[in-house]
Amino acid sequence: MDRVTLPPADWRHRPGLDRLIAALDGARFVGGAVRDTILGLPVADIDVATSLPPGEVLARLKESMIKCVPTGLKHGTITAVLPDGPVEVTTLRRDVDTDGRHATVAFTGDWREDAARRDFTINALYADPVSGEVFDYFGGLADLEAGRVRFIGDPFARIAEDHLRILRFFRFLARFGHAPDAAGLDACTVRAKDLMALSRERIADELLKLLVAKDAVRVVALMIERGIFAPVLPEIVSADHLATLAEREAATGTPPDGIRRLASLLTGDADSVGARLKLSNAMRQRLVRAAAPVSDENARALAFRIGPEQATDALLLSNRDLAEVTALQDWEPPAFPISGGAIVSRGVKAGPDVARLLGEVREQWVAEDFPDAARVDELADAAVAGALGRQ
Secondary structure: OOOOEOOOOHHHHOOOHHHHHHHOOOOEEEOHHHHHHHOOOOOOOEEEEEOOOHHHHHHHHHHOOOOEEEEEHHHOEEEEEEOOEEEEEEEOEEEEEEOEOOEEEEEOOOHHHHHHOOOEHHHOEEEOOOOOEEEEOOOHHHHHHHOOOOEOOOHHHHHHHEOOHHHHHHHHHHHHOOOOOHHHHHHHHHOHHHHHHOOHHHHHHHHHHHHOOOOHHHHHHHHHHOOOOOOOOOOEOOOHHHHHHHHHHHHHOOOOOHHHHHHHHEOOOHHHHHHHOOOOHHHHHHHHHHHOOOOOOOHHHHHHHHOHHHHHHHHHOOOOOHHHHHHHOOOOOOOOOOOHHHHHOOOOOOOHHHHHHHHHHHHHHHHOOOOOHHHHHHHHHHHHHHHHHHO
């Protein structure tokens, strides 16, 4: 294959990056930053690989006055803190022992050996920071061009090293792939039960990333067909609702969201799924709300009660008119313009009647689509007059 050079990209000029590279002579960019730059995609995270041992990396960064944190020293990873964000620096390594969840590594000076321990060919691309020359040891460039997600080496062995690679295979397929590599797909199918050995947090993190990928609908359907979800999420049995949701998101210009899309897939109790995946309380509550039937109140009233984000979820997951979704875009629920003091000032004795009347005014204010303060004063006058008249 002809020599390939990394295209120009803004991230290569981040402040402090040149100084970092100079401190680690011979270092190379690796992984996602190289892959995405070749594809013309934006780059968020920068990873650097070096043949220098971790102790020397620390010493050189400190000597160059670059703040660094030994975030994963036993695995050779040090985080360099640059003005525009962190850069992960990792010493070349090879696996000594793996159990499907964790690996024991030894450091090496062999770039190919380091590439051989990575999961997929498209993630094992390196680039010289100065010349931009791309180093490809396992055909990753050809796979990238073909839209093929392929394990490096024996797929079964790679999955045995880290069971999360099953989900990563499908996530990368949803993001970059056109057709799955047959050997990799078969290995993921056969070893799907290995997912049961993973922490639910790792499963949730990978799944939520997969669900927002551009080709998530097709890939999720493939995963269901192959029984990938059955061992850990048997509630996912069809991608039909996900397909409808994706169409409604696209039609309204709503960015895809992992929690919303997960809700579209569930046939069982959403709260139990959220608990099993160990989602944060906020994510779990949102999942439950999204999976519940939507009320028949208008879009802005719904957004006032449960918040615009959750109202958008509910409307998109329903069969309500899409105009209601667009009506919420860039709309913030207003603050209710009066308090209990406004009721007391009108002659109502402090106590439970104040809260009741305030609630009546608020309900009417919402029903009238949030009129201005003058109208709220009129509503308060009417509510108090009616209450006093009944005494």
